[in-house]
Amino acid sequence: MLWSGSAPLTVMRDSMWGFLMFAGVAWLAIAWSVLRLEPVGVAEVAGPVVLFGALCEGVRALAGTRTWWLNAGMAGLFTVTGVVLLLDPGSSYATPASLVGWFLMVRGALDIAVSTMNRGTDRTWGLMMALGVTQAGLGFYAAGPLARAADPMILLLGGLGLLRAVADLVTALRLREVSGVRHDVLQLSPEREAGVVGYSAGREDFDATPQAGRARHRAGGAPKDFHDEVLRTTADLDLMLAQAGVSATAAHHTPENDIPDAVDEEDDYLRSPTRRSSPS
Template sequence: MLWSGSSPLTVMRDSMWGFLMFAGVAWLAIAWSVLRLEPVSVADVAGPVVLFGALCEGVRALAGTRTWWLNAGMAGLFTVTGLVLLVDSGSSYATPASLVGWFLMVRGAMDVAVSTMNRGTDRTWGLMMALGVAQAGLGFYAAGPLARTADPMILLLGGLGLLRAVADLVTALRLREASGVRHDVLQLSPEREAGVIGYSAGREDYDGTPQAGRARHRAGQGPQTFHDEVLRTTADLDLMLAQAGVSATAAHRTAEADIPPVPDTAESAEEATVGEDHRH
């Protein structure tokens, strides 16, 4: 049994683009072959064509996508439709045309719904919606009274094969593109890989050192007040002065010796100004 995230399911998703590519080519071959048929043989091939569509839906359901239940339901519905066409192949063109039209309407509505759901993630959603509308319109025409003869039935099956071929080929190429990006997303260049290895080694060495020998980071100390920040800055300044061989007392005395006395009268201020001019 396959479930989301399992290894067989991953392999199935990776190879889904290949199956869809094969299905698109097969639909093209079906469309060309149907247009080359004689009118008397059209009703006999309608059943196998619908059964091939049921097979495609069944394989899509096994891929485990978000809409797997819709694909599984359509696979069962189209299987019953194909079997009815095989059993009733000897009747007139009314039954095959109506059942093929039913297939086209359901599949077209499905394409429109899924493309609308994926419009934010898939840039081909507009094309898939146009294909879905075309299939639904062709199925609406097939269910009417104008498609109950041989020639409209031939064109109906040819159009079915052509529309499904374009849809499957576009989906296959889109899945191939997404699969390539997903596989390469974790591959680093040699320079970046060496940088990551060096960073990991440094982190291991840092984590292996004792707690007392680690540099404390302010981000790990929680919120600090202005008073704490002033104390920390003052302590850092005292440490730098001590490492330079200057004590706090000597620095204070030097600062006091360099500062002239403050004049307390106008005459003293004038004398200090004149003395300053003479020194210059």
């Protein structure tokens, strides 16, 4: 999930799990605080919440992951959204609800795309996919006319904080697990790891078979001259005959006296009773 880079980027990626852990706890605090707000002040906190999301995306972009360009784009987009929310603190809830819904839909779509891309290397991709679908659905609801009130806005911001908290905490624990593994050890996908295990088991079974039951063409046992080659070929032939159930004494030609005489068809016809009894 992470690509190798320079030493500063490597240190940044190794410590990224700590920042994401802090971000997850901060999102939990935001969700709890928003749910405790009065309906009058909920439109004023929407801008700072979106700006905090832009900050998280910017730090992820600086870590140098494979999707850094997506994180950088989300950081710029969410920064503009948060600034618009701060500059337009109107009495209506239509603008904050629509912009928060925009944030949720874009972030949910990004989580769905990244989890699909990492489904072969990250075992938590299913959870991230579910979180992305939930965020996209919540954003779709927030962009509609049913969310243009104080109570739906409070629930939307609280749900936003809770979903981002779960996503960042899971990602932080996953990165902490990955950072504990040595970077010079090759990490295989589950399919390739199962193939390597099967190949190793097959090699062990092959090595455990008796030496007489397989061809002896090892590098150390190669014949040195023509005489050794003849002896080895003869021994292999005797072994094949023994396995087929054919003994050396039985492999001889049939004696000539055991061969039945050829039947003369004309003489047999003349001596037949039918021929003798027939009139001339």
